[in-house]
């Protein structure tokens with residue numbers, strides 16, 4: 730695996746701006762991987778179930794977790810529970826071993842009181858926040874020991890759902906677009922329709 734600087738660089742490019750929450754997630758993801766003794770997922774070797782949601786501060790945390798673990802939206806090995814909590818579970822899909830990692834409440838309360846979050850609250854976009862404000866906060870995160878900001882749970886077992894990807898696609902009889910067959914619906918007249926053309930919800 731590439732060194733930490735390389736991963737951080739990747740994370741910042743992917744995420745789009747410099748903020749404290751992405752590096753928090755990056756370090757939390759790496760801590761979870763170290764606990765399970767697993768490598769970054771090349772395919773779907775790992776899964777993440779995140780308890781973050783949307784429309785709340787520090788959601789950027791999850792982009793750090795994705796960067797570290799290789800669990801991504803495209804590979805569908807990441808799921809959000811929308812609990813609006815700064816926690817996630819990393820699962821080793823080969824063994825079913827899992828660990829839940831969360832931000833310590835004391836640490837996160839202080840982070841929410843930081844000038845960065847106050848400016849965000851007042852409506853400043855993250856990319857417009859002065860590096861003189863953002864960088865010391867980011868550097869502080871980068872220098873933290875895991876035990877200073879993370880609660881790392883015990884390793885436990887979970888049931889791993891195994892499914893094979895679908896490789897066969899057919900054209901929708903209405904719009905003509907190629908659709909993977911597990912999402913084509915059969916109408917009474919035998920025609921195959923994609924979800925939007927079928928009128929079904931799923």
Ligand SMILES: [Zn+2]
Nearest residue numbers: 748751789855
């Ligand atoms: Zn961010």
Ligand SMILES: [Zn+2]
Nearest residue numbers: 901904923926
């Ligand atoms: Zn269609």
